[in-house]
Amino acid sequence: MDRRSFLTKAGFAGAGAVAASTTLAAPAIAQGNQTWRMVTTWPRNFPGMGVGAQRLGDRITAASGGRLTVQVYSAGELVPPLQALDAVIDGNAEMSHGAAYYWQNKSQGLNFFTGVPFGMTSRELTGWVRYLGGQEVWDEIYDQFGVQGFLSGDTGTQAGGWFRNELTGVSDIQGLRFRTPGLGGQVWQRLGASVTNMAAGEIFQALQSGTLDAAEFVGPYNDLALGFYQIAKNYYFPSFIEPGLATELVVDKAKFQALPDDLQAIVRDVCQAEYDAVAADFAANDPRALQTLVDNHGVQVRQFPEEIMEAGAVAAKDILEELRSSGDELTKKVAESFVSALNIVRRKTEGTDSLFIQARERYFQI
Template identity: 75%
Template sequence: MDRRSFITATGALAIGSVSAATLATPAIARGEQVWRMVTTWPKNFPGMGVGAQRLADRITAASDGRLTIQVYSAGELVPPLQSLDAVIDGSAEMSHGAAYYWQNKSQGLNFFTGVPYGMTSRELSGWIQYLGGQEIWDEIYDQFGVQGFLSGDTGTQAGGWFRKELHGLESLQGLRFRSPGLGGQVWAKLGATVTNMAGGEIFQALQSGALDAAEFVGPYNDLALGLYQVCKNYYLPSFVEPGVATELVVSKEKFQALPADLQAIIKDCCQAEYDQMAADFQVNDPRALRTLVSEHGVKVLQFPDEILKAGAKASAEIITALRDSSDPLTKKVTESYISALATMRERAERTEVPYLQARERYFSL
């Protein structure tokens, strides 16, 4: 290369370097970051999948792009039930799922999703925010270097889809049933053979005969999954998932390294999404149920009293055993939950329940 060519080339490189530096400086100065959120939900899945994307968009917009969240749906980056592990091992900065999916790590995590005969979603939010739930949740997740926040509310869920009608406890013996968390433990005590799997896998398992029954969320999601194509007996409501929350889990180290305003944005966006998802399900569950019944011939049923009573007994036994656990954090979270539930039952049973009963009996338009 002659001197003139060399000068021209190096000059171009210098100009290019200056331009790149000039373009990059504002982003660096603003501290812009891109985080990955892995989820347990199928892409664009009603309620939870849409909610995960909406939460990511909220954080990105509220931070003015200083923290951009890229969403990876179930299986896109990691298998759905390995989402939490992806945050723990650093493959992702966030996961969106349900805490009871990780009960193998700590039985205490069950309490931050849904508990048989336990809190409704509003009661759960009250415990988390005002009665010490968040602090204990933080202690449990500290063991794994992550932090959790409520990120969505499905409300009281459906009891599930069954090939055959249930006539009592004898109908449950050996029944192959998809049900996660403490609810799954209750069904196992009642005689079912219980397994857990991601929502996107349920239809195939029912269709192939690997499952005899399954519960997931409720009409809104179940319609989208097409479960009515295999089973027609649909039981409402669930007694093991009275108020289920989704969670956003973040890497604790990376979360705490954020400026205070970005930490606040993540927390506030989670709360906003918790409320919006609740409204989404409140409106779309009854619409979907009408479609299931009128267009797909689904039969809506309630669990027999024998199952409800046995389920309550099994639930109490499981929760009592957790309260007596040798694991200090499991014991602590169970005791906190029981105490908070006792407080909030007073409001529900003196106020909400009598009101709903009166509206049902006496009011119509």
Template identity: 80%
Template sequence: MDRRSFMKKAGLAGAGVAALAAPAIAQGNQTWRMVTTWPKNFPGLGVGAQRLADRITAASGGRLTIQVYAAGELVPPLQSLDAVIDGSAEMSHGAAYYWQNKSAGLSFFTGVPYGMTSRELTAWVRHLGGQEIWDEIYDQFGVQGFLSGDTGTQAGGWFRDELTGVDSIKGIRFRTPGLGGRVWEKLGATVTNMAAGEIFQALQSGTLDAAEFVGPYNDLALGFYQVAKNYYFPSFVEPGLATELVVNKAKYQELPQDLQALIKDVCQAEYDQVASDFQANDPRALKTLIDEHGVKVQQFPDDILEAGAKASAEILAELRDSGDELTKKTTESFISALEIVRQKTEGTDSRFIAAREKYFKL
């Protein structure tokens, strides 16, 4: 799918398209509004948000109907969380690191440079205290967060020019969010964040020299290959990105217990469903990018990888020494959990993958 046909199908609207009525409540049934940071029908992420909403609606027998608004249909994409906080919507679907200006600790629940893979992240959140800390952070804003999707390890990004080493990064204008953005800043890039639907135009106009979003499945639809041909793998700043569903906590707690459990369970199911969607479709999209669009798959030079690791360690140390107690607590919990979960990933999983790659041919 090329960018033009995708964006046409997406039907993106400007912010504030319509003034919407308050949630409908009739005979015990409710309609909640979900605003998202994703374009309409966006592969993996936007589709996942819609599927999550449809699952809740169907499983509740219509007692809780979720109406989805894509990026810009009700509020600008990067104001989705604010819409839940101020009551303009009951739910938002996005990525926690988009809101790091509210609390630096939120970035840990999306992706950390050289940090946890998606499977490791779920272990921390579900079993090693991560959810409880996440709840503490979001309690300040009257909302509740749930993991809702998983892209796996992402692509490193699209660059107009080939990267030859750390020196070639200096001055590059790069779209990349979260703690990863802070790493690239330490390496010399000028970093900005923008929503998915805005990136292509910024690349095309020359406002950006490079951009990363997720990976081949999304990037093919967004059309980045039309502007930049150097596609770097893998990302070292987003090893396992998680999306989130955020709900108004007071309204969530007012729901019957079965509906509260339903929202939680559907989010967990969708986390896994989105992961399998990307696992199946990223390789096929990458083949299209290479075979049909002449994209050059590149790997980051070793000195960039090494400098990125050093910068990431420095940032985590800064956050651990932060004067903000919740940020410090989040960082310490993350580091402690990483030391546990990486033992299996590096000692078992990665060794199997290396052996399979070397010896198993079909």
């Protein structure tokens, strides 16, 4: 997909481009029906996440018979993308759709609910959140802000990023201007990169202008639409900083709890269904998009050198240990819960799933 065509069809005229005069209308409530506003961090019609956010809103509306209608606003339509959570906290929207690690300035503990370097895969993350105490500690963090988060989408293991030049070792990272968020950004920073975060719609221009030397966003399905291949040709796999990224739906907690029990259940259940739906979308379309990037656009698929992987693992472990001894009690609690759960869920992944994948690759080609 041509980037310009995608952005035109999406009606997305630059992330963060919101007129100063923009005001948010109050939610409609009539005859027991309510209309809630969902602000997102994604461009409209954005593959996977943007489409998933719209579908989530539509499914809540349909499942509730219109008793809870969700009106979805893409990045920049009502608020800048990286102010989506604040819109809910401030009462200017009832819902936001984004990624928890975008809000690490509010609590380092929020990083754990998106992606942890060398941490959980997306399937492992759901095990922690749903059955091993993850939701409870997540709730404790968001209680401070009067909101509640739910897992709402799953990209699977992401791509490692787009680089103008091939990487041969850690020395190539020194001073590299790299777009990458969360704990992963902290890892790359310790390896010598100059790290920044920016919303999806801003990355291409920053690469094109030379403000960035490299960028990672999600993977082939999204990156093809964003057109990164036009600037950088070296595409690295896999990401060691985002092994299983999750998106979140955040709701105003007081308004959510004021809903009838059945509407609360619809929101929770639709989020869980969308987590799986988005995962299937990426599973089906990432491989096809990657083939297009290679065959039609001359992209070079590469793997990170062992030196970079090893250095990244050391940095990731150091960061995790620092968070486990953090002065912030909630961050420490989340980190301890994450590590405890990881040591449980990884047994199946490494002892069963990965062994099967290795066997299938070796013995079963059809």
